[in-house]
Amino acid sequence: MNPAATTSARDTILARIREALRVPAPLPHMQSHATEVAAAAGPAGLTILPAEVARPWLPDGGETPDERLAILVENLRKLRAEVHRAADLTAAAGLVAGMAATRGWQRVAWHGHAAVEPVAAALGCETCRVDSGGFDKNVLEGCDAGITACEAAVAQTGSILVSSATCGGRALSILPHVHIVIVALDQIVATLGDALDELRTRHAGRMPSMLSFITGPSRTGDIERILVLGAHGPKELVVIIVG
């Protein structure tokens, strides 16, 4: 590829954009006070964040921890995720070990994390540890289940937020047939916006290379719009809420 050509494509496109924007466009037809807010701010210095404005209009995520937990569990069940409560990590480990035994799992993948290690240690079957030292993706492909931690759980949408930094990289939460995720009670947040805020504080200035909101097990409706779970990602999402 010719670098000069790329530079000139860049310059042409940016010049076209600047030229195009010389004539301002009218504001969209809106129904709320957002119109006045935006008009007051003007097109050049529009400083309001739609997310902040929109918060009271979006689906409810709950005000108290109890409400948030109830909404999260309800949303996850509607999404056909399997939800369990566990008093502590030992109880969670017992749950997962029981699952592995009854379903006859041959090999389960996991990653180094304080919430995952005790669960993986209690497994009776073979395991595959996914870590920065490198792992064989062929082995991971053959695993029955993967256990990960999460960054947050969002009550509003029933989403589990995982990242490549703290949840075993990119493949662990998507390649095995079952995804087991350990959620601490205090990781439950009300809205998507809250989850993004937490992330920004936690990974200040250095976002993990992948962040994923997982909302239920993998699904498709491509054949006659009929819902089928387990298209390419996990067929089952098991959420264990600890605490």
Next chain:
Amino acid sequence: MTPGSTDAPHAFEAETPRLAKKKFLHDAAEHVRDTDHRAFVRRALGGYYTSRDTQKARYRDWEQARDAASLAKWSAVNRLDELLPRFVANFEANGGRVHWARSAEEARDIILGLLKTAQAKAVIKSKCMTSEEIHLNAALEQNGYGVVESDLGEFIQQLRGEPPYHFVFPCMHVRREEISDLFGKHLGTPPTDSPEELTMIARRHMRRLYVDADVGITGANFLVAETGQISITENEGNARLTAALPRVHIAISGIEKVVEHLDDLAVLLPMLATAGAGQPMTCYNTLYAGPRKPGECDGPEEMHLVLLDNSRTAILADPEQRDSLHCIRCGACLNVCPIFKNVGGFTYGTTYQGPIGSVITPHLRGLADWNHLSGASSLCGACTDACPVRIDIHHHLLHNRRNAAKNSPSRLEQLGHRLFVMVASRPWLFATGGAIFRKTLWLTKKLRLPLLCDWLATRDLPPAPERSFRSQWRTRS
């Protein structure tokens, strides 16, 4: 694609643009007659309406949430000059590489160059309408690269040798028996009538391909200027696998996909899912900030992003229709459009079907040849009501009609209008004409008048009233 560019002809596009209108009228007539097909498509969309309404009801105020979504896109598109360079700087700071493409041809050349450098042997691809727009698969195959579409619907369409029927639900027109036969023929699997079993066939077939591919190609739904991340929305997990396992990740995106803040996604992601597919969120909404970072255990070594103009700046230059760049490709306007449901997705002959496709295609490929799409609307406004980012879709169809009339006025229409002005401005002539017309209305269908008979072929005339409105008004009690 601009007219006259050197794009390879697409199987379902008219060979020459001049034929586009003719082909549209022909295909529309064929599809409208196919009542089985229409019933099938309607049935497939039936569940969508219910689940969309259930999800919309969870919003505390859907209409105001639409305001916020439209404002987020409006403020980004109208400050693209500032936000696009900011996005690019942040994306590159994350370790990604940006490639600019003015046209479809440039984008294809860039991607072919990247595949050559990567010495790619196997390419896996997740659903990406921008790649359909630039006819990427044909170019890859011509250059000897095997490429597999991993999205189930796109995979089925790839095996069928057809483009997507609907830009969100690519194979919604295909029956399960046809898919079973298709898989039997290409993958040697036994016949089945279970959508679940068919899905599992594709799942089993694809898993090795993700692991063995050395390059993964995806689209992008949003480009976040603040953080330099790209956001990808999907349900199946195929995009996540495509961006997780291969050594090189190439994403393709139109330049208009920029949003300013990460927080904007807290509004746009759920609304896209609710409006487009009746879901609270699509199953996987993933943000990528460059390739694998130090300390992470997997992910590609390189990440490239191809930023495509391909006439988007021409839409940007039209302030009246600039908001059509707000489109987040949710597909809601197709799902509610009576024309789409009757003529079907292929009739449009475009990458982007339905109402939004009818608005933007004349900009992308020339108004003269694609203006007929502006007529593919009953102007009922269902599309505008359904749009989560409040694009004024049906008015833009009117704007396109007006612009086309301005550019190349039809002498016949002008004559007609002049006649009408002459008659309407002379009350005695109007009354006499009306009286004659009331008596002879029944003849118009019998006489097979040259222009009228086409129009009347699918329409019934109402019976003529006995007396004119003005005469009824004069004698009102």
